[in-house]
Amino acid sequence: MSLAVTGAALDGEVVGLRIEDGAIAELGPSVEPKLGDDLIDAAGLLLTPPMVNGHTHAAMTLFRGFGDEMALMEWLRTRIWPAEARLEPEDVYWGTRLACVEMIRSGTTKFLDMYWHGVEVARAVVDSGIRATVSTVMIDQLDPVRGEGMRPEVLESLDRIAEAGPRVTPSLGPHAIYTVSPESLAWLAKIGAEREIPLHIHLSETEREVSDCSDAQGKRPAAYLDDLGFLGERSVLAHGVWLDRGELELIAERGATVVANPAANMKLAVGGVLPYPAAAAAGAAIGLGTDGVSSNSNLDMFEEVKLFALSQKHASGDPATLPAAEALAIARGLRSPVLAGTALAVGQPADFLLLRGSDPELSAGDPDADLVYAAGGAVVDTAIVAGRVLMRARQVEAAEEITEQVRSRAKRLTG
């Protein structure tokens, strides 16, 4: 199957693009369609790399607007955990399908997920056409015996996710150091190393997490994880609000990725945002994520990258902190080996966006500044993953049915 895109604007030049077997085969001003190519006329559209959502809980579209304005632990205990106890695997499938629709509509073509029923998440990802790193979640409530009992199930889920095909990467998703025992974390780290798959965990989201860890373990969270063998090039540490300089240096040394989630951090008022200047100074790999819809409340990485840049300027008191080009590179997953965003180049996966160049928000001279500060996800006209058109003229297949499914399931779960 081959696809040709004609007349797209790239860095002020009109280019064509040919896609074969899901990869970019040709790209440049003189590229022409070949006989038998499917065709996209991209006149007036801007060609750009897509966004990579570095941390989310996709199926939580089921819980949008459920318990807004509550503190993190109270919200988890009184709203989310009881509702999640009622979750059926099929709910997770549909919740994830809706998240995929929303991500496609706002220019994200790959995400790192952490949620229950990973097998259903993987199925939804496959059906939606998007890419994802899908976790097998683990919470043993700090009980190593319980954790040991869960291991066969974890391995089985991992194997089933691994069968989902080339657009799905299996990973291990222990929730956090305050919900998973050190024995289980060490075991997951070992499995992750053996299978060469990502480890995905929440880390240092609240100040309480840091003080509890320091009190109980005599060390801060990153050092604690490192001593369990958890930090490496495939480790993804979401939030990282309270990481200090020493922890960021350790994380950088291990090659692990910290993922900022500014909207969720501000909405839940956890007291800060990822200390980006310190993370950058340490040389840490960095990503950006929306977190779940229930703590954001959307999955729009264009909105998130603006919040990321603005919250960092606000925190540092310097408008030059986190310039647009760097914020955008992070949002595209280009500053992390795990997020592994791709560039527009021959041989790369054919994952890209076509933006509506006539939208008034894109009227400035600096395209990076436009995309970060002015545009919302609604500027995306067309989204293509592995050479397959997932959205054209803002229409995503089955979007209304999927929305309806989630609305009725949400009522059952939260009513």
Added chain:
Amino acid sequence: MSLAVTGAALDGEVVGLRIEDGAIAELGPSVEPKLGDDLIDAAGLLLTPPMVNGHTHAAMTLFRGFGDEMALMEWLRTRIWPAEARLEPEDVYWGTRLACVEMIRSGTTKFLDMYWHGVEVARAVVDSGIRATVSTVMIDQLDPVRGEGMRPEVLESLDRIAEAGPRVTPSLGPHAIYTVSPESLAWLAKIGAEREIPLHIHLSETEREVSDCSDAQGKRPAAYLDDLGFLGERSVLAHGVWLDRGELELIAERGATVVANPAANMKLAVGGVLPYPAAAAAGAAIGLGTDGVSSNSNLDMFEEVKLFALSQKHASGDPATLPAAEALAIARGLRSPVLAGTALAVGQPADFLLLRGSDPELSAGDPDADLVYAAGGAVVDTAIVAGRVLMRARQVEAAEEITEQVRSRAKRLTG
């Protein structure tokens, strides 16, 4: 001219709406169109009040992305003021037209503007169909003699703006206490009181402004303005980042409105945001604005209201600060006598929105939380002002031509 809207959803009920002479004549579940009505079939659309943008510089769409990431005073001195020196009245007309397109597209039907060539701003507002309070700007560089020389021109501009018709309210817009002499401020306050028109000024945006005022005048900015007779029910004070409790109590006592501009404050890293909890505790009237595009970089009040709520939770450390319903009321201009947003009720001006109810972002149980935390301006399908349809199915008349005009003019001004 009469218009009927059928099948819209309002608070979970299906309603009809009839509009006569620019006002809501009938509203309710049993309202039917009459012979001769123009018709809008709003099946699947949600009826809501529109947004009121409490502080902007509309024509600065001409300067989008020009000098991003610079500190406020450096940016004004090295970029904006030199570029503004090249402004032709016609540039302001087209820049404002584009801002009106962007505001209509994101659900704003009224704005408070402060910019040069107010007569052109008013002409653009009239041609766009939107409503605005349009300022005659004054900057005398603290030179009262120069200020006195400007008075005839100010009055002439004010008279011409006043002739623009019922959708335009004339106002006086001295830039700030550090660019306008006390003699001119007192004169403007007097003219404003005589003509019963709004006064619109930047106040307490940077810490430097406060310390300079305290050093030179022996009092903080709000007290200084009050002693000049400037604070009253028609006064609009934009930013207010560094207002203290005493100033907020004084402002509340005078009935003046403070307008929060969180995106611009964070982007320019002025060190804070309007202290909302203190302003609310003092009982001050409050509005929300996007500021100019050149310091935001868009005019989307749906994005701004999310930033407003999130930045206040972040500042207070409490996720319950500024709940969605209150943030939305402020964004709709319902918490200020000058912004004067209107409700959906018989006898009120026929200014309202129809939102795409099938958009996935609107899938939650709490509609206010959806609109604040999940939706962007792109959920707006239809915008109606004074009974006239300014956008339908996201199409605004002449939007592409206006965008092209501004792009070519921006090149001349900033090139």
